[in-house]
Amino acid sequence: MIEIRNLDFSYKKTPVFSDINLSFPQGAIYGLLGENGVGKTTLLKIICGLQRPLKGTCTVDGMTSHDRLPEMLQRVVFLPDEVTLPDNSTPQRYVSELAPFYPTFSQGAFLHLMQELEVEPERKFREMSFGQQKKSLIAATLSLGTDYVLLDEPTNGLDIPSKAQFRSILSKIADEGKTIIISTHQVKDVENLIDPIVILSHNAVLLDASVQKITEKLYFEYGGEAREDALYSELMPAGYMNVIPNTTGDESQLNIEALFNAVLRNKNRINELFK
Amino acid sequence: MEFRKQKSIYQQIADRLMDQILAGMPAEDERMQSVRDVAASMGVNPNTVMRSFDYLQSEEIINIRRGVGYFVSPDAKTKILALQRREFLEEELPVIRQKMKTLGIGIEELTKED
Numbered sequence: 001m002i003e004i005r006n007l008d009f010s011y012k013k014t015p016v017f018s019d020i021n022l023s024f025p026q027g028a029i030y031g032l033l034g035e036n037g038v039g040k041t042t043l044l045k046i047i048c049g050l051q052r053p054l055k056g057t058c059t060v061d062g063m064t065s066h067d068r069l070p071e072m073l074q075r076v077v078f079l080p081d082e083v084t085l086p087d088n089s090t091p092q093r094y095v096s097e098l099a100p101f102y103p104t105f106s107q108g109a110f111l112h113l114m115q116e117l118e119v120e121p122e123r124k125f126r127e128m129s130f131g132q133q134k135k136s137l138i139a140a141t142l143s144l145g146t147d148y149v150l151l152d153e154p155t156n157g158l159d160i161p162s163k164a165q166f167r168s169i170l171s172k173i174a175d176e177g178k179t180i181i182i183s184t185h186q187v188k189d190v191e192n193l194i195d196p197i198v199i200l201s202h203n204a205v206l207l208d209a210s211v212q213k214i215t216e217k218l219y220f221e222y223g224g225e226a227r228e229d230a231l232y233s234e235l236m237p238a239g240y241m242n243v244i245p246n247t248t249g250d251e252s253q254l255n256i257e258a259l260f261n262a263v264l265r266n267k268n269r270i271n272e273l274f275k
Numbered sequence: 276m277e278f279r280k281q282k283s284i285y286q287q288i289a290d291r292l293m294d295q296i297l298a299g300m301p302a303e304d305e306r307m308q309s310v311r312d313v314a315a316s317m318g319v320n321p322n323t324v325m326r327s328f329d330y331l332q333s334e335e336i337i338n339i340r341r342g343v344g345y346f347v348s349p350d351a352k353t354k355i356l357a358l359q360r361r362e363f364l365e366e367e368l369p370v371i372r373q374k375m376k377t378l379g380i381g382i383e384e385l386t387k388e389d
Contacts, residue, residue: 029320167318175311175321192284192319211323215283222281251283 031194104145
């Protein structure tokens with residue numbers, strides 16, 4: 001379990017978080033969403049101990065992240081959006097250098113993941129495209145076998161077939177009880193994969209709810225006219241999509257982009273609906 | 276006018292599993308694919324598929340054998356057809372009826388042989 005309590009953080013004089021509370025119980029694929037600059041990456045860095053909160057606490061299985069205890073570090077892995085890889089190294093050498101720090105690493109899992117993502121473990125990074133490098137990093141990261149996996153924009157640079165493979169791999173890993181937090185703007189890449197959904201804004205958590213709870217509270221109506229009372233409406237080829245409060249109890253198909261827009265525009269109403 | 280509401284993903288998956296059972300894959304009394312395999316093959320969250328399985332179990336279309344997995348109930352097809360018939364009558368037929376009225380299509384069109 002990752003627990004964030006009364007957390008304050010700022011970069012010099014720019015406040016990022018003030019009095020944030022969030023918890024990530026074990027065994028789910030959390031989707032961390034928010035506009036540019038709200039601190040999604042910062043939050044991941046605080047969880048893995050790379051940034052120190054100004055006030056408040058962040059703990060992983062009860063251990064304060066910034067203490068960077070070996071027992072905590074070996075349970076958490078963070079894959080940043082951009083990683084500079086040594087040109088002459090290979091995925092195999094890269095993962096072999098990380099492996100000693102992670103007792104749960106599995107070479108078998110690494111090779112299996114590389115095969116699933118169709119990247120050669122012995123190929124030099126400089127001979128690879130950006131997407132292949134990214135896939136190598138994903139395979140290396142997941143093969144470490146940590147209980148907590150923090151992924152920042154993991155689908156950036158992946159080609160179209162790889163995105164489906166990525167979802168399939170993550171689905172299997174979640175089924176093993178791992179806790180995965182995916183920070184992303186590419187919500188279509190992880191639609192139907194992330195659950196619960198956490199939406200951050202400057203200095204606040206706007207939404208932290210399971211997909212079931214969201215579709216119980218909000219109804220996504222596809223193909224009609226714009227509604228006055230909608231929290232969000234958007235014209236699609238087949239008509240308007242409306243996000244309205246769910247009054248019938250029928251659950252509809254969640255559209256994450258529409259949810260995001262609805263939440264951003266109706267902070268108080270959403271708060272009221274979900275409290 | 277929408278023909279069908281867009282159901283939530285867990286319901287869409289449950290519908291698909293029911294269609295597969297109706298087609299005999301898997302047949303009655305046979306074992307279901309695991310939640311994990313269904314989720315991975317679709318790239319969806321395993322909890323969502325778990326909800327679909329829970330729903331099918333609550334409708335007694337599948338049953339769990341502890342330590343073994345989920346199995347299709349002996350009378351699953353009858354139960355699925357009853358469910359689908361109810362859904363057709365309550366949700367789809369009113370839409371079709373309305374559309375036929377709008378398009379001026381009479382009842383005889385429904386029974387006409389090609």
